Amino acid sequence: MLRITVITSTSLLALLAIATAGLWGRSFWTGDQVGGILTRHLTNECVSWTLSVDTGRGGVRLYYSRVAYPDTAVSRPYWGLNPPGLRTFHIAYVNPQNPATQPNSRQIWSFFGFARQYETWKNFQDATVHAYVVPLPLVTLLLAIPSMLVWLGPYRRARRLRNNLCVKCGYDLRATPDRCPECGEVL
Numbered sequence: 495m496l497r498i499t500v501i502t503s504t505s506l507l508a509l510l511a512i513a514t515a516g517l518w519g520r521s522f523w524t525g526d527q528v529g530g531i532l533t534r535h536l537t538n539e540c541v542s543w544t545l546s547v548d549t550g551r552g553g554v555r556l557y558y559s560r561v562a563y564p565d566t567a568v569s570r571p572y573w574g575l576n577p578p579g580l581r582t583f584h585i586a587y588v589n590p591q592n593p594a595t596q597p598n599s600r601q602i603w604s605f606f607g608f609a610r611q612y613e614t615w616k617n618f619q620d621a622t623v624h625a626y627v628v629p630l631p632l633v634t635l636l637l638a639i640p641s642m643l644v645w646l647g648p649y650r651r652a653r654r655l656r657n658n659l660c661v662k663c664g665y666d667l668r669a670t671p672d673r674c675p676e677c678g679e680v681l
């Protein structure tokens with residue numbers, strides 16, 4: 495039962511690793527996004543919370559924003575992949591032609607595909623934005639590690655048995671085929 499669970503979960507992680515590798519290549523061409531917006535209508539303002547995960551330019555971004563705006567415009571919730579109009583995300587998606595989108599304060603930190611974004615807007619909208627970007631190859635690597643460990647174990651064991659080495663520690667057992675003098679493993 496444990497073995498089936500381990501094989502199933504590592505296979506699933508391996509599939510996810512392959513999927514993120516695919517997303518990495520795709521992210522240079524187009525972005526993908528899943529997320530949701532929750533909007534509450536108050537007496538004379540709307541408050542929207544957005545939580546989304548999107549890809550672009552080799553990275554994956556976790557995005558959170560809280561926006562309050564002084565009207566009752568209805569924003570429709572979305573849930574899907576690659577909404578129309580989304581090509582790639584930008585760490586700072588500021589439109590220089592539109593002063594309403596200029597953040598009052600912005601902290602952008604980026605290093606080798608990692609990035610952190612923090613913005614507050616106090617113009618038309620009262621907004622706070624938090625976002626973190628991680629390079630997709632790192633996600634692929636982390637997802638692949640469990641399956642590599644699980645699949646490399648039997649491979650190493652078979653190779654040691656073939657070469658008359660101790661399956662536990664790799665010590666040469668040609669002189670002592672019954673018991674490993676190094677670690678005491680009984681064969």
Ligand SMILES: [Zn+2]
Nearest residue numbers: 660663674677
């Ligand atoms: Zn041994």
